Amino acid sequence: MPEQLEPGVLMREINDLEGRIGELRQAAAMPDPDLRATLDAALVELELALAALRTIGTVQASGEGRTAAAESERRVLRTVFQDAPVPLFLLDRDASVRRVNRQAATLLGTSPGYVSGKSFTVFCDLPTRAALRSQLAAVVRTGRRRRTQVRFLSRNKPVEAVVTLARVWIRGEPDPMVVVAATPATGRLPAPERPQGRQAEDEAVATVVHRMDVLATASEMLLDEPVFNEPVALRRCARLLAAELADWVFIDVVPDPTAAGSRETELHRQVVMGPGGERAEELTHLLQELDPTPGTLPRSVYAGRQGTLHPHVAELGMLGSLPDGSPVCGAIGATSVLCVPIEDGQTCMGTITITGSGEHGPFDLMDLGVVQRLGRYLALVMRAARLYRRRAEVAESLQASLLPRALPGIPGIEVDARYLAAAHGVEVGGDFYDVFETATGWGFVLGDVCGKGEEAAAVTATARHGIRLLSRWKTEPAEVLTMVNTALLSEDRFVTAVLAGMENLGDGVRITLSTAGHPPAIIIRADGTIRTTSGGGVPLGLFEDFEPAIESVELGEGDTLFLHSDGVLDACDMMRERFGQERLAEILAAGASMPVRDLLLSVERALVDFCDGDLSDDVSILALRVLPQTLN
Numbered sequence: 001m002p003e004q005l006e007p008g009v010l011m012r013e014i015n016d017l018e019g020r021i022g023e024l025r026q027a028a029a030m031p032d033p034d035l036r037a038t039l040d041a042a043l044v045e046l047e048l049a050l051a052a053l054r055t056i057g058t059v060q061a062s063g064e065g066r067t068a069a070a071e072s073e074r075r076v077l078r079t080v081f082q083d084a085p086v087p088l089f090l091l092d093r094d095a096s097v098r099r100v101n102r103q104a105a106t107l108l109g110t111s112p113g114y115v116s117g118k119s120f121t122v123f124c125d126l127p128t129r130a131a132l133r134s135q136l137a138a139v140v141r142t143g144r145r146r147r148t149q150v151r152f153l154s155r156n157k158p159v160e161a162v163v164t165l166a167r168v169w170i171r172g173e174p175d176p177m178v179v180v181a182a183t184p185a186t187g188r189l190p191a192p193e194r195p196q197g198r199q200a201e202d203e204a205v206a207t208v209v210h211r212m213d214v215l216a217t218a219s220e221m222l223l224d225e226p227v228f229n230e231p232v233a234l235r236r237c238a239r240l241l242a243a244e245l246a247d248w249v250f251i252d253v254v255p256d257p258t259a260a261g262s263r264e265t266e267l268h269r270q271v272v273m274g275p276g277g278e279r280a281e282e283l284t285h286l287l288q289e290l291d292p293t294p295g296t297l298p299r300s301v302y303a304g305r306q307g308t309l310h311p312h313v314a315e316l317g318m319l320g321s322l323p324d325g326s327p328v329c330g331a332i333g334a335t336s337v338l339c340v341p342i343e344d345g346q347t348c349m350g351t352i353t354i355t356g357s358g359e360h361g362p363f364d365l366m367d368l369g370v371v372q373r374l375g376r377y378l379a380l381v382m383r384a385a386r387l388y389r390r391r392a393e394v395a396e397s398l399q400a401s402l403l404p405r406a407l408p409g410i411p412g413i414e415v416d417a418r419y420l421a422a423a424h425g426v427e428v429g430g431d432f433y434d435v436f437e438t439a440t441g442w443g444f445v446l447g448d449v450c451g452k453g454e455e456a457a458a459v460t461a462t463a464r465h466g467i468r469l470l471s472r473w474k475t476e477p478a479e480v481l482t483m484v485n486t487a488l489l490s491e492d493r494f495v496t497a498v499l500a501g502m503e504n505l506g507d508g509v510r511i512t513l514s515t516a517g518h519p520p521a522i523i524i525r526a527d528g529t530i531r532t533t534s535g536g537g538v539p540l541g542l543f544e545d546f547e548p549a550i551e552s553v554e555l556g557e558g559d560t561l562f563l564h565s566d567g568v569l570d571a572c573d574m575m576r577e578r579f580g581q582e583r584l585a586e587i588l589a590a591g592a593s594m595p596v597r598d599l600l601l602s603v604e605r606a607l608v609d610f611c612d613g614d615l616s617d618d619v620s621i622l623a624l625r626v627l628p629q630t631l632n
Contacts, residue, residue, distance in 0.1 A: 020134050026330055027130035031279055034127050041134035089180040095120045095136050107182060109155020122312040125151040125158060125358060126333055139165040139178055153312065153335050153358035160185035230385040237378050238273040245367060246354035248332050249273045252298050253350035256386045267292045267302055267350060283331060286322055296320045297339045298351040305348050307340035307372045311362035336362040340372045344379035402460050407435045410442055416596045417622040418604055422615045430456045431565050431620040432464045438471040440503055446563040446622050447497030456493060463488065463495045463540065477501045477514035481540065481548045488541030495540040498563055508556040509626055515549040516540050519566050526558025528592040530585045560625040562588060567617035571607050579610050596623050
């Protein structure tokens with residue numbers, strides 16, 4: 001006769017049944033599910049539901065025989081736990097581990113104390129957990145012994161085993177308990193967690209060396225970038241962890257609070273890296289859009305700034321849920337998880353979370369320490385990158401203030417200019433150019449201040465605006481530069497410049513060039529002929545007896561005047577060969593018929609390609625061309 005269930009006990013049975021059915025659905029939806037085991041478990045659940053219904057209204061059976069049997073089983077159980085040569089687990093009704101023997105601890109590669117109190121199913125791989133819970137519930141409810149296959153997540157690698165489940169009653173306990181006897185599929189128990197002698201030493205040394213190698217590689221990867229770049233550092237860190245320690249890596253970051261327009265204070269997912277494969281790619285896309293929600297592990301680690309290790313995952317929802325409601329840990333097969341803060345000792349900028357499937361054993365304290373150290377390295381790089389970015393933004397704003405926002409339109413003349421900042425550093429460059437009206441026509445200036453930074457920017461502003469202002473009243477470019485030289489004598493920096501004054505001749509223009517230690521101007525005739533002016537003179541701001549070089553040239557229809565800074569000629573390739581005058585002349589000759597803007601862009605592309613984007617100095621170029629009369 002079946003046992004009678006009190007109303008409260010019956011409701012508990014129903015609630016437990018609903019939970020297990022939900023877990024079976026999740027197990028069936030997992031990648032490569034064990035559908036046979038899931039089907040068997042579902043049939044067991046149907047039997048339990050039927051048995052529960054049949055107990056309603058029945059007479060409760062006598063408990064005297066049960067008490068005597070329980071006492072007998074209790075004595076047998078005590079002996080078995082002391083002397084049994086097989087792994088044994090004693091479970092409470094809810095499947096939490098009450099006690100294990102030494103063989104069971106050896107099977108899992110851990111200590112008996114660590115196993116006690118945890119759910120028995122967390123030591124098994126995810127695809128078999130739901131079915132195993134149903135089998136355990138069936139044993140508790142019916143009392144019939146059952147056998148099933150499981151895959152234990154042992155210390156070093158998973159162990160296939162067959163387990164026998166049996167119900168026991170222990171005096172003083174209100175509910176029945178379950179004894180689990182495990183037999184590895186190989187017929188032999190795994191080696192003890194810590195091998196003896198030389199083998200133990202070799203394995204310990206190999207583990208330590210591997211972790212040290214991970215940290216050394218991380219340092220090299222994160223510091224290899226000459227200009228700190230936060231997105232690059234995050235991806236490099238994730239790639240290293242995915243290759244060396246984890247199946248999945250998640251990096252969640254709080255945006256830089258000092259960035260323009262940023263007021264975010266919550267974690268946002270920046271990087272997700274998985275094991276590869278079509279399904280993993282689909283999951284990666286979903287997980288990239290899944291910011292950590294309140295109650296998830298990354299949020300709690302970020303708030304508490306304390307690394308957390310879960311060698312055996314009991315709560316599959318600790319990393320949140322996918323849009324369809326399924327837990328992330330279940331979807332990615334995570335049976336071991338650790339999470340650490342990304343913090344530099346003052347500020348917490350985010351978290352690193354890694355997961356494992358148990359194929360190489362659960363994460364341990366050494367893994368936690370390695371990832372914590374890596375989180376510290378990453379935080380320092382992020383702090384430097386954010387400081388660098390802020391300084392770069394200031395430098396860009398200041399640099400922009402030193403250059404004209406737009407060049408004026410000049411009747412009969414096509415004019416354009418380009419500026420390229422050096423690839424390294426965040427200091428304000430010293431290059432400048434300008435186009436402006438003069439007392440007799442138009443003026444064009446291009447110059448370069450010695451050095452970089454705020455002081456150089458002040459000298460740049462003085463030189464540029466001084467030339468522009470004085471040209472309103474002085475007709476000769478040489479006279480303008482002489483007066484600017486006097487103003488710069490009190491500065492600690494010198495300036496090279498070339499100032500061109502333009503007068504309209506009707507069928508062309510006359511250009512009067514005044515050069516102060518600057519690279520000479522280049523004349524590009526309409527037919528592609530290249531002529532370089534003589535240049536010369538001394539830089540501004542060095543001597544009181546200043547005297548610039550003076551030259552006058554005439555430009556006809558289609559002729560172009562090209563001005564440039566020394567950053568063009570001094571650009572170097574990987575072999576430290578200079579770009580030089582000859583390469584520049586060839587590009588200009590080939591582009592003689594191009595629109596002025598296209599001509600400047602061709603020079604820019606050639607420079608960037610030549611030095612592979614690694615400009616060592618700022619580059620400024622300016623060109624003006626006499627248009628045909630029909631276009632005037």
